[in-house]
Amino acid sequence: MRSLLSASLFLIALSVFVDLSLWLPNGFDVDSRWLALAGLFVGAGGWFLVPRTAKETPWEALDIMARGQEIFSNSEMVDALPLPIYCKDREGRYTVVNAALEIGxxxxxxxxxxxxxxxxxxxxIxxxxxxxxxxxxxxxxxxVNEQRLYRRTGEALDCMLYxxxxxxxxxxxxxxxxxxVDITGTKQVAQELRESxxxxxxxxxxxxxGIITHQQGVIRDCNPQMLAMVGLDSNKSVVGRNLLEFVPEALRGAIPLTGEENREQRVYETTLLHADGSEVQVEVRSAPVVLMGEGYRVAFVRNITERVARNKDLRRLFHAVENNPAAIIISDTNGRVEYVNRCFEEMSGYSLEEVQEHIDATGECLLLPSGRREEVFAALQQKGSWHSVHRIQKKNGESYWERMSLSTILDDRGKIAHIVGNKEDVTSQIASEQALRNAKEKAEIASRTKSEFLANMSHELRTPLNAIIGFSELIRRELYGPLGCDKYREYLRDIHDSGNLLLDLINDLLDLSKIEAGEMVLQPEPVDLSQLVRSATRIxxxxxxxxxxxxxxxVDEELPVVRADHRAMLQILNNLLSNAHKFTHDDGTIILTCKRCPFTRGVELVVQDNGRGVASEKLDEILQPFSQVDSSLTRAQQGTGLGLAITSQLVELQGGTFxxxxxxxxxxxxxxCLPEECLVGDSEETEPSVDA
Structure with a gap:
């Protein structure tokens, strides 16, 4: 009897006081009213249906009721219960089965x-x-246990058995x-809930x-992207913490967590603190929601660190363009101007609005020179750029020269979307260039005049000098009789030497004039450098x-023959050897080297002395005509400063380097250094020029 009472009380208590989810698997539910009805039936139904004797207690009557199969079979109360009810004997045979069990x-x-x-x-089973x-x-x-049972049709049912x-x-x-209790539907709903x-x-x-849910700033949940933004790896590390812990202290006051504004949707930008100490720029879209009767805020957090950096770059570029010293103008492909910078407004006098009004009124784009639209667009289509220097007018009517460079901005399809113009006022530069051209022309005219004068004077001076030198030589040799006085012989020697010196100077001037006037004509021929060296040193x-x-x-014994101008090469060697002789002290040493160059595969001539030398910073100076590094030394050595200048130009005229x-x-x-191209090939028949 006690077991039957316990069962009835259990079913009633289960229906009233106990959360069935504690007894059932997650997601299952049972209508508690049917459990209560079953409990009342088990605990009291038999009490009224079973006849009692004076000796039988209520508990004994309950046992008799439960034991009597015929009573259960005929009981309307049993069949009225919607839950399947059954009894079995110790051998496991069914003794009571209600209508709900038959149907189920x-x-x-x-x-x-x-x-x-x-x-x-x-x-x-x-x-x-x-x-x-x-x-x-x-x-x-x-x-209590869960069990899968099968109907007679084979349909499976998930059930809870009590x-x-x-x-x-x-x-x-x-x-x-x-x-x-059939929990098939409940279990299916629970499965759907889990899947959902x-x-x-x-x-x-x-x-x-990132998505985060919070109550008054206290974090309740967040997704993995939100965790990644703050450098954490699990919800446990953030749930329960205040959202403001992840915001720099200086920005916390701007975060809407409480107050009237908490009921509004908000979009704002702020900064989050990453676990590694870095800062993450974010955009937050926050809205209030109600979950299970409680108020929350759901925030969608987007990492905009790269966007903020790009915006900074764009602002920096904008300031660079806006404050550029050159005028910048941007238009679409129809010539509609969309942007002009400050320099353009100052240079042309037009504002952006005035430029657009001018286009609307006249159809003429100030970005392009008048009448050249087709030319410009053809160049932009082909090359992507266009350049021009032209005259244009300011708003006040004043004209000026500008240098314009146009380039294109392409869209995703590779077509021209915009045109960017860069304009500079080059009026003063044009004037300076014109002045330089004028000065250059005057200098060239003066140089040609000087060269022509020197060439003419050289020819005019050569004739009397040749006479002076020739007659002084005849008198010095006393071909027509003795002079009779030694003093005359001394004077004649001075006249002869001075005439030769003056003739050398005139020859140098004539050569320099020809070179500068481009009239020096060389006669390339095979030249034996060994013989050339002997001729130069003999003099x-x-x-x-x-x-x-x-x-x-x-001198290399197997020195190759070169193709060069014999007179020019002899003059080069004479100038270098003479220069070394003049500027080397007595008892000094002069070295002349002539051999193949391993680097250029040509021929290299080197003249070296151990004289006083020249400061390295003045080397370029002494290659200029008439340049004298030390004028006192030059005067003592009777030099004009033309030798190295002529030598350098003669070498270059023959394709060499000096x-x-x-x-x-x-x-x-x-x-x-004469290049490999100057060498005469083995198969070429040559007769080297020999100096007599």
Whole structure:
């Protein structure tokens, strides 16, 4: 009796006081009214239906009711219960089956009464039910478990089974009673809820923005993107914390968490603190929501750090364009001006609005020179740029010269979307360039006049000088009789030497004039450099000997023949050797080297002395005509400063290169390098020019 009472009280209490979700799997639900009705039936139904004797207590009557199969079978109350109810004896045979169980299972009472589980259900399920029932009979008490059962049609049902043992008056277990709750629909709904929740989580996880839910600033939930923005890896590390902990202190007052504004939708930008100490710029879209009767704010947080950086770059570029010293103008492909910078307004006198009004009124675009629209657009289509220098008018009518450069901005399809113009006022520059051209022309005219004058004067001076030199030579040799006085001989020697010196000077002037006037004509021919060196040194040897100087020759025995102007090459060597002789002290050394150059594969001539040398910063100066680094030394050595200048230009006229090296007090070195192209090939028949 006590077990039956316990079962009835349990079902009633279960329906009234107990949260069924604690007994059922997650997501399942059972209408508590049916459990209460079942409890009333089990606990009281038999009380009224079963006849009682004076000796029988209410508990004994309940056991008699539960034990009497015929009473349950004929009871309208049992059949009225919507929940399937059944009883079994100790052998597992059905003794009571109500109408709800017949309907739910598809089996009739006659098919169930007296049958065991193995007679009704498939063997695996029957084995489970039999094991559960044995445990109930052995241990007693209420047992609740989930079990999959099958209707007669084979349809599967997920059920919750509530079972308890039934005892006789002596306390012996005589069987068990059970109640079946179909939770198939509830379980399906729970599964759908779980799937929906999982889909929601997946969507939140895949959202590009961070999503955070909070109450008055206290974080309740957030998605992985939000965690990544602050450098954390789990919800546990943020849930329960105040949102302001992730905002710099100086910005916390601008975050809408409480107050009237909390009921409004807000869009604002702020900064979040990353776990590594860096800052993340974000845009927040926040709105109030109500969940389960409580107010929350849901914030969608977008990382705009890159956008903020790009905006800074754009602002920097805008200021660079706006404050550019050149005028900048941007138009569409129809010539409609969209932007002009400050410099354009100052230079032209037009504002952006005035430019647009001018286009609307006249159809003429101030971006382009008048009448050249087709030319400009054709160039932009082909090359992507266009350049011009032209005269244009300001708003006040004043004309000026401007240099314009146009370029294009292409759209995603590679077509021209905009045209950018860069305009500079070059009026003063044009005037300066014109002045320079005028000055250049005057200088060229003066140079030509000078060269022509020197050439004419050289020819005019050569004739009397040749006469002076020739007659002084005849008199000095006393061909027509003795002079009779030694003093006359001394004077004649001076006249002869001075005439030769003056003739050399005139020859240098004539050569320089020809070179500068472009009238120097060279006659390339095969030249034997070994013989050329011997000829040049033979002329200078007497002077070197008189100065007690040493001349060292280092000439390659297999020196190739070169194609060059023989007279020019001899003049080059004479100038370099003469220069070395004049500027090397007595007892000094002059070295002449002539060999193949391993770098250019040509021929290199080097004249080196150990004289006083020239400061390195003045080397370029001494290559200029008439340049004298030390005028006192030059006067002592009777020089005009033309030798190196003529030598340099003669070398270049033959396709070679000339360079000099020197340090003050370290001597002087001159290099003449003839390229490989000047060498005469082995297959070419040559007769080298020989100096007589």
């Amino acid at each position: 299972s598809g089996f009739s009472r006659s098919e169930l009464l007296g049958k065991r589980a193995h007679d009704v259900f498939p063997e695996p 029957a084995d489970q039910l039999a094991a559960q029932e044995r445990k109930i009979l052995e241990e007693g008490g209420l047992h 079972k308890w043992p039934l005892k006789d008056r002596a306390g012996n277990t005589m069987g068990l009673a059970g109640c079946i 929740e999982e889909r929601f989580r997946v969507i939140l996880g895949a959202a590009p923005d 200078l040897k007497p002077k070197i000997k008189n100065a007690n100087q040493s001349l060292i020759l280092d 360079r000099i090296e020197s340090e003050l007090g370290q001597g002087f070195k001159a290099f003449v």
